[in-house]
Amino acid sequence: MTTDSLRSGPLADGSRERGGGLPLREHLPAGPDPAACGVPVLDVAVPVFNEEEDLRPCVLRLHEHLSRTFPYAFRITVADNASTDSTPAVAAALASELRGVRYVRLEEKGRGRALRTVWSGSDAPVLAYMDVDLSTDLNALLPLVAPLISGHSDLAIGSRLSRSSRVVRGPRREFVSRAYNLILRSSLAAGFSDAQCGFKAIRREVAERLLPMVEDSGWFFDTELLVLAERAGLRIHEVPVDWVDDPDSTVRIVRTAVEDLKGVWRVGRALAVGALPLDRLARPFGDDPRDRALAGVPCGLARQLVGFCVVGVLSTLFYLLLYSLLRLGIGPQAANGGALLVSAVANTAANRRLTFGVRGRAGAVRHQAQGLVVFAIGLVLTSGSLAALGAASGSPSHGTELAVLITANLAATVLRFLLLRAWVFPARACHDPEDVR
Incomplete structure (x- = not known):
């Protein structure tokens, strides 16, 4: 499947055509057996770049967990960020072997670009993503998406910085993570606790309004999405997670930190001068009591x-x-x-x-x-x-x-x-x- 084949359809209540506010949040109805359902309730994106070794065990484990514990129809979307190894072949094989697994190939790198592509083209009412290393315990997946399915919240994020979270990682990553979130709190008045955890979910109608406002296509994509959502008054649900650092991670911490700081400056300046049309998301859904x-x-x-x-x-x-x-x-x-x-x-x-x-x-x-x-x-x-x-x-x-x-x-x-x-x-x-x- 190519990016050209991905299209986002109109909202069920036609609110896209009206150009007005977001529709009312409603509890999504329980669907039939996932094997017999054409439209999933949950679409989990797994962005990858040169992950030929980790991709197969990750998808098999995720698919088994969802099949065993998730009460709704689901889909797993492997979003390949222009891999140059055998990742495309592994992903294609998984899509042909497992029901509910699809493969999307992008010819440009960027986690944000991959998420924007697969989320914009998904027909599932709840969209999520997680890192391929599965550092986050999968038992947190249902608590993550449950508030979105019930209509309680608009976005949900996993937090490694919650008091009840159990995290295993080195002091360097711990320092960088806490320092970055401190910068977000002091410069952008962010109220969420963990912007970088690769474990997030969003309702589709919210993504359709927010994604066009997000400029970043790399690692800052998550942070920008959350800051705009929070400034627009959307409800963000946080889930404490158990998280184990991947020692083989290919993320370049220094380079990523520099790009993130540039993104903080850009978003902060845009918010200061009122360049973002957040008023179209203000007072979301019209269901404020x-x-x-x-x-x-x-x-x-x-x-x-x-x-x-x-x-x-x-x-x-x-x-x-x-x-x-x-x-x-x-x-x-x-x-x-x-x-x-x-x-x-x-x-x-x-x-x-x-x-x-x-x-x-x-x-x-x-x-x-x-x-x-x-x-x-x-x-x-x-x-x-x-x-x-x-x-x-x-x-x-x-x-x-x-x-x-x-x-x-x-x-x-x-x-x-x-x-x-x-x-x-x-x-x-x-x-x-x-x-x-």
């Missing part, structure tokens, strides 16, 4: 309150900075008025995008006009409170003025949020995201 319209629970209220508070703090700091700059050239009243006006416009724009999720230019001018009205109401409330205090007390103390201002500003802030939510950005934007994007 916080999106459900429940009786008596306003849609998204908690998140809107948090966003409103964050925007309020930032706009206040912006106002103080702007007032200080304007005060250098004009009087206090003019500086205060100018700073309040500009910060109010910025506050409305930030709340429009971040708090209430309204995107695009449609209605922006109207929203700004309504925001200024809301701002004026709050200004009248605070100024009126001070005026009422002066009329009632004559010459109130500074402490009394501060207490009245704090109380008035709290009331104005609550009123501002309620008016923004009910009048400027009504709740329909929360229930119908297609209207605001």
Whole structure:
């Protein structure tokens, strides 16, 4: 089989044609006997390069394990990365001998390229891969893919750095692995524990959206895939594994480390400038329970309150900075008025995008006009409170003025949020995201 014969079909619910978000995660139905099933539930890719000695025992062992323990139909795909030894002949022989084994030949090297090719062409709803040396105990395979089959998670990875993992490897590889994952945590804010373990799985509909965004075709492919998935809000399940280092591994640690660091820089820069279209994967599947319209629970209220508070703090700091700059050239009243006006416009724009999720230019001018009205109401409330205090007390103390201002500003802030939510950005934007994007 060649790469030209591999094609990825549309999603079952047609979401590819719609170009929208990912479909709902659903528990995959239990299939018939693997021997009688045409479409497997699981497709395990084994990327190889010049593995003529290890390939046959690896595939035989994996096939026997899956036949004995896996309750669904499966397939094993040997992805040959332009091997120059007898690996192609061994792989072809295995594909002809064993049911559920196929062989794909690539004329270019690269583990990421091999995985992209076989995953893009697979019809299985769950896709996985493992290294040919089978360093990871196969008993972790079912726990790895079970959350994907059940619909609980989007990706799954084996972790050698979990407390309950049992790992046998030399100090050099141990240091490199931990240092690399520390770099990922500090530079890309990665939350997963082990990016390099050759034991991962992904749901096909997720792979169809993520793979076009992944640029790397080598060893950094795994890391880039995981970072993008995590930044997009996808759910990554980690499985502790038992892992024994392969002393005959052909991986060049120094060269791989350098390429990985280049990949970290590239992905970090792309994320910093917003060059990746992760918004198409944000809020994946539409099955977030916080999106459900429940009786008596306003849609998204908690998140809107948090966003409103964050925007309020930032706009206040912006106002103080702007007032200080304007005060250098004009009087206090003019500086205060100018700073309040500009910060109010910025506050409305930030709340429009971040708090209430309204995107695009449609209605922006109207929203700004309504925001200024809301701002004026709050200004009248605070100024009126001070005026009422002066009329009632004559010459109130500074402490009394501060207490009245704090109380008035709290009331104005609550009123501002309620008016923004009910009048400027009504709740329909929360229930119908297609209207605001």
